Amino acid sequence: MNEEMLVMPIEVARELQRVILPIIATGTRDGSFIPVGTAFIIRALGRQALLLSAAHNFTHIAEKIDRPFDTHHPSTPLEFRVRPNGINLKETKIQAFFRERDGRGYFAQILHAYINTPGDIAACLAHFEDDVPANVLFDKQLAIDTTRPTTETPIISAGYPSGLMHYNVDYEKNIATATYNHKLEWRHGTVHEVFSAGAPGKAWPSFRCNTPFDAGMSGGPIINKTFDNEVVACGVICSDWSEDSSAMMRGSGLSLASMLWTAMGIRITAASLDNVDGPRLLDLQRQGHIDDRGKASDHITLIPGNGEDDFRMVYR
Numbered sequence: 001m002n003e004e005m006l007v008m009p010i011e012v013a014r015e016l017q018r019v020i021l022p023i024i025a026t027g028t029r030d031g032s033f034i035p036v037g038t039a040f041i042i043r044a045l046g047r048q049a050l051l052l053s054a055a056h057n058f059t060h061i062a063e064k065i066d067r068p069f070d071t072h073h074p075s076t077p078l079e080f081r082v083r084p085n086g087i088n089l090k091e092t093k094i095q096a097f098f099r100e101r102d103g104r105g106y107f108a109q110i111l112h113a114y115i116n117t118p119g120d121i122a123a124c125l126a127h128f129e130d131d132v133p134a135n136v137l138f139d140k141q142l143a144i145d146t147t148r149p150t151t152e153t154p155i156i157s158a159g160y161p162s163g164l165m166h167y168n169v170d171y172e173k174n175i176a177t178a179t180y181n182h183k184l185e186w187r188h189g190t191v192h193e194v195f196s197a198g199a200p201g202k203a204w205p206s207f208r209c210n211t212p213f214d215a216g217m218s219g220g221p222i223i224n225k226t227f228d229n230e231v232v233a234c235g236v237i238c239s240d241w242s243e244d245s246s247a248m249m250r251g252s253g254l255s256l257a258s259m260l261w262t263a264m265g266i267r268i269t270a271a272s273l274d275n276v277d278g279p280r281l282l283d284l285q286r287q288g289h290i291d292d293r294g295k296a297s298d299h300i301t302l303i304p305g306n307g308e309d310d311f312r313m314v315y316r
Contacts, residue, residue, distance in 0.1 A: 014101050019140050021096040022160040022182050038159035038220035039096055041141045042290055048127040049138040053219030054236055055115040055122040096126045106132045114266050119204040120238045121263040125271055145224055145234045146261040146294035149207045153191040157211045159220025159237055161185055187211040205259040213240045213255040222257045232293055264296045265313045
């Protein structure tokens, strides 16, 4: 990956837009059509895929659109106590937009999202419904690196800044349509600062980048450029560093990302993946179904708490 490559080559963009996807919410109460953020595929399973995104993309929908949602904040970030939470939306339809190499696009439905509070990473399942042609498949996934990032590591942040939305209502036919214009952006920078015990005001392991994160890029991957031409995600875009709301929309140039190892304890409770019922991401990695260059199972220990959904994660 060339340091000077500020414009993404079309052939690279076509491949990445099949694994890095914009996510959109449709409110069934009022028909609203809302760009939410970005997600990326870490396990492709044909008509189904496992994706990572930012947890706040889903909790925001739950809080502001669908229903209230409570979170829990522990006091020991490195060995932080986590409680997996499944988010099953009732009034809101969440979709990931998948684009084929020939430019045709299709929606994949997201029915469940899972998080370990207080971390800002969600795992979610997306699937194509029957109205999507049978030959449209998830067949490509990103490798990840759960190693804790180090300062000065060259990175690329990738995601979909909030696109332009155009609405049209045909009152005679009682039909409303919405057109969403979006573009995958590709921003070079470095890891500026590492917070192994959590950044100020953020109670989970994270790191600061010197690339701007605009609204809509939340949930996109931070790509570690030291893997040369391989695209390997080492973090999840979390938030812009600025407290200024206008700066957060356009990106201040100092931004926060979540470390990927914190997501490995997430359990996918409502599904069987790769013949594993209710797997944790750590189980899928251990069996080779998630391509993790950091080999999380060699470094992460899960310590049970008082109940099945109460445990601590330790990274050594």
